[in-house]
Amino acid sequence: MSNLTTFDFSARAENTQGATRRETPLHHIIHPNAEMAKVAFNEVAFCAQLTLRGNPDNADFLAGVEKALGVALPLTPLTSHASDSYYVFWIGPNEWLILAPNLAPAAVEASLRAELTGHFAVVDVSGGQTLMTLSGEAVREVLQKSCGYDVEACFPVGKVVTTHFGKATVVLHHQIEGTYLMVVRRSFADYVWRWLEDASAEFGLMVKGA
Amino acid sequence: MLHLFCPYCQELREEDEFHYRGQAHIVRPKDPESLSDKEWGDYLFFRHNPKGIHHEMWYHVSGCRRFFNVTRNTVTYDIYETYKIGETPAVTAKEETE
Numbered sequence: 001m002s003n004l005t006t007f008d009f010s011a012r013a014e015n016t017q018g019a020t021r022r023e024t025p026l027h028h029i030i031h032p033n034a035e036m037a038k039v040a041f042n043e044v045a046f047c048a049q050l051t052l053r054g055n056p057d058n059a060d061f062l063a064g065v066e067k068a069l070g071v072a073l074p075l076t077p078l079t080s081h082a083s084d085s086y087y088v089f090w091i092g093p094n095e096w097l098i099l100a101p102n103l104a105p106a107a108v109e110a111s112l113r114a115e116l117t118g119h120f121a122v123v124d125v126s127g128g129q130t131l132m133t134l135s136g137e138a139v140r141e142v143l144q145k146s147c148g149y150d151v152e153a154c155f156p157v158g159k160v161v162t163t164h165f166g167k168a169t170v171v172l173h174h175q176i177e178g179t180y181l182m183v184v185r186r187s188f189a190d191y192v193w194r195w196l197e198d199a200s201a202e203f204g205l206m207v208k209g210a
Numbered sequence: 211m212l213h214l215f216c217p218y219c220q221e222l223r224e225e226d227e228f229h230y231r232g233q234a235h236i237v238r239p240k241d242p243e244s245l246s247d248k249e250w251g252d253y254l255f256f257r258h259n260p261k262g263i264h265h266e267m268w269y270h271v272s273g274c275r276r277f278f279n280v281t282r283n284t285v286t287y288d289i290y291e292t293y294k295i296g297e298t299p300a301v302t303a304k305e306e307t308e
Binding site: 078092149154169 | 218220221
């Protein structure tokens with residue numbers, strides 16, 4: 001190896017080529033300072049995610065879930081319920097997505113299985129998808145660029161929609177005013193990140209620590 | 211671009227989120243063994259191709275992942291109604307009711 005102490009790093013930043021603009025191989029990842037970024041991204045790593053299916057007309061099923069999670073299933077389309085430990089999203093008329101950022105998926109599954117009987121399904125899908133949060137003052141503009149869904153007109157806090165982000169199918173949730181949760185399939189996660197990086201370039205993108 | 215009202219999500223969504231899944235209300239014969247080849251062939255392969263009102267299935271593949279039915283005019287692309295599987299359409303073509 002060469003002796004790095006003798007290498008002149010300042011030559012890299014200086015444009016020594018006259019009118020020709022020099023670019024490093026990674027010039028495209030340079031983003032504005034965190035203070036200037038108008039879109040903030042954060043991956044909520046290893047969040048417990050479970051798909052629950054059952055008959056919403058079965059009172060025992062509804063009561064069992066409420067007893068296990070301490071939060072009732074949202075029965076109105078495109079709504080969600082939240083507690084200190086759980087988010088429960090309406091996905092379809094007999095399907096819900098349970099998120100538990102601070103719990104082990106096996107523990108959530110066990111607590112549901114302890115309370116539920118009869119015809120139901122609970123599947124740990126934590127390994128198959130990941131959870132992201134998007135916030136910042138330009139987050140709505142980025143979502144409007146990326147989703148066909150009308151995020152500005154019909155997306156109040158608490159609502160959940162399954163829709164497209166770029167070409168990926170995502171579950172989008174308006175968590176608190178100006179902060180959105182997005183559930184992305186693991187095989188689409190890199191695509192969504194690259195899309196987001198490009199779509200938010202004009203606003204400045206900041207990656208927040210977990 | 212069509213705008214379809216998903217009867218399960220209770221919301222208008224863009225066509226991108228849906229797949230078209232062919233003619234609706236095709237009933238599988240209760241006793242396939244007793245059918246002639248022509249009747250079985252009709253059930254399997256032959257579909258209406260009307261000019262005007264058509265009942266068809268759509269799949270909300272990038273949404274709630276449910277099938278539902280749409281009454282659509284194949285000439286004007288007007289969508290008259292969307293309804294859940296198992297329900298009967300309110301709008302029907304004249305020759306269907308006669």
